[in-house]
Amino acid sequence: MDNSQSAGYQAGQAKGQAQEKASNLMDHASNAAQSAKESAQNAGQQMQQKAQGAAESVKNAMGGNK
16 A cells, blocks of 8 residues: 555545544434433423412412312
């Protein structure tokens, strides 16, 4: 293998490694985004449940559930 072939091979190797790293970074970013979405959904559900509980408490206190 002459120098130009060796340089071309090394450039190809470097490109492949860079693409793999970029792919891994995108996977990590996607996973982080999914986790954040799920956390936000869970927080929203908990807030909704608490609000419903508070509304029921007010109704009970006012005699609305008799």
